[in-house]
Amino acid sequence: MKEIRTPATTVERLPLYYRCLQKLSEQQVEVISSKDLGNMLGIPSTQVRKDLSYYGEFGRRGVGYEVSVLLKNLEKILGLDNDWEIVLIGAGNLGQALVNYGNFRNLGLEINYALDVDQGKIGNHLGDVKIHSVSELDDLVQEKDIRIAIVAVPADSAQQIANKLVANGVEAIWNFAPTRLEVPEEIEVRNEDLSIGLISLTYHLSE
Amino acid sequence: MKEIRTPATTVERLPLYYRCLQKLSEQQVEVISSKDLGNMLGIPSTQVRKDLSYYGEFGRRGVGYEVSVLLKNLEKILGLDNDWEIVLIGAGNLGQALVNYGNFRNLGLEINYALDVDQGKIGNHLGDVKIHSVSELDDLVQEKDIRIAIVAVPADSAQQIANKLVANGVEAIWNFAPTRLEVPEEIEVRNEDLSIGLISLTYHLSE
DNA sequence: TAGATTGTTAATCGATTAACAATC
DNA sequence: TAGATTGTTAATCGATTAACAATC
CATH class of the missing domain: 3.40.50.720 (NAD(P)-binding Rossmann-like Domain)
Known part of the structure; x- marks a missing residue:
């Protein structure tokens, strides 16, 4: 059984992706590539993909990521679907x-x-x-x-x-x-x- | 000519050392070892020494660092001796x-x-x-x-x-x-x- | 099919830690 | 001299980036 620890640096970037996707969602953007998402944040596309890969496969090859799907998944990952006191x-x-x-x-x-x-x-x-x-x-x-x-x-x-x-x-x-x-x-x-x-x-x- | 870049992570820790030394100075502590300084901050002594080594040799072997000397040097390194607007x-x-x-x-x-x-x-x-x-x-x-x-x-x-x-x-x-x-x-x-x-x-x- | 883009492996780069000679 | 501690080199660990097969 291989232990794959998520790098702390990845966790710091997830909120940036999340906020960016919120903005894209408001703008009715439906699909975004790791390249475009990375460009908005000054992060290489390869890093975006690697970061997301710690949690699952959220994209479609040749297409990109569906904004609503990725947003939903990140919300869950970040614990933002909970009602924290x-x-x-x-x-x-x-x-x-x-x-x-x-x-x-x-x-x-x-x-x-x-x-x-x-x-x-x-x-x-x-x-x-x-x-x-x-x-x-x-x-x-x-x-x-x-x-x-x-x-x-x-x-x-x-x-x-x-x-x-x-x-x-x-x-x-x-x-x-x-x-x-x-x-x-x-x-x-x-x-x-x-x-x-x-x-x-x-x-x-x-x- | 060898380029030695200071790691960004080192720069983040310098202010912690500085503040710690201020406190020690107030308490009239005159000399501190990398081990004791590190313990106060949860940082390994080896890291403390390595961080400081990017800027010079501030300690004495077998003894430790003179608080006032290190404080003065860090003040300079961090730019806190300037009057910023x-x-x-x-x-x-x-x-x-x-x-x-x-x-x-x-x-x-x-x-x-x-x-x-x-x-x-x-x-x-x-x-x-x-x-x-x-x-x-x-x-x-x-x-x-x-x-x-x-x-x-x-x-x-x-x-x-x-x-x-x-x-x-x-x-x-x-x-x-x-x-x-x-x-x-x-x-x-x-x-x-x-x-x-x-x-x-x-x-x-x-x- | 041709072009685009993912997910992942391998290579690289950078930072931390261990080890130890120098020296007080 | 014996014990302590620095400064630094080498080894390790971790994160980023390049490359590419898979696939839409």
Whole structure:
């Protein structure tokens, strides 16, 4: 039995294909080749085909990919056909931006709950989402069976929040705090370290 | 003459080293080994040494790295010893979060100017930064010799903004719009596509 | 049939890791 | 000298790309 691991880099590209196909679908495009799809994204056609090949055979030789079929399959692969409950911890500027981030809506994703420690914020709203006290974290995560959490708190409280999230059953954490979270290895952590993006620019301009 | 290209992955890790060293410096730690530095970040010591080796020999065999020396060198390598002028285009929720993002301050970076199309926003402030009309883009970028821009506008106007930025001399763009920007190849573009982070979590939970 | 395009194997390229001489 | 740790070479691992048979 041969183990074929999907490269992490492939997983990063799938959302790009997905969004591109959404656009094509809106434009009533019915069939697209790996070449054309790749061109829209600056990705070689050979890479597009290889990426998709980890999940099945979605195209027709000599023809291309039917947009609706590929879109449906990617939706499934990416887990976007599920109804995820997502909790945000930290209702600061960044938290607010995330709750109101329009591009999640287009993917069928939304942040359902927001928590903060600041008494002054509790009861306020971020977009449609009411801010609750972080003291309700345990009950909320357990009662709603929340599996995905977004950590947008200062670096020095991120680990403590992560511990509580994991203890209550959260399985995936999107971490915006610029710090490494220590969690059990079965927990999926995605670090979104905004400083790296900006520093990579100052780096390249300084070379 | 042998060309030694620094791997892109190395460049991504340098900011992590830098921030870690800042913390160590605050804690009055004077010397650190690649092993200890790596442990703090979940990176093998051998990788730490290899990464640093692209830029010089900063350590002492049998001893380790002097924190202040390595910090100073990384600051230079990353271009953080410069006084960059940075303009933000798009003063929405995300733009606001970026202007107020505290972790840039710690790196000596800050967003100096903010522009928006919305007449209702012009004249308001994001943190300390006054919002100007995007019609002032050309003059501002040229007069202030701005080399770095942050694009936080909707996807459908991102390309047009990028064109104006490049035409006026901007050399590096941090793009938060979920779209590919077509720019001359000498322009550095860093795409920060927030959807990818969240989708990668739904993907892994669906496997 | 001729032209187009997929899916996949094999070759290449690039990044990580192991191993170790140099040296503090 | 013995123990620690760097800097670097060589080996390994993983991802991209080229090439092409299969097939529409």
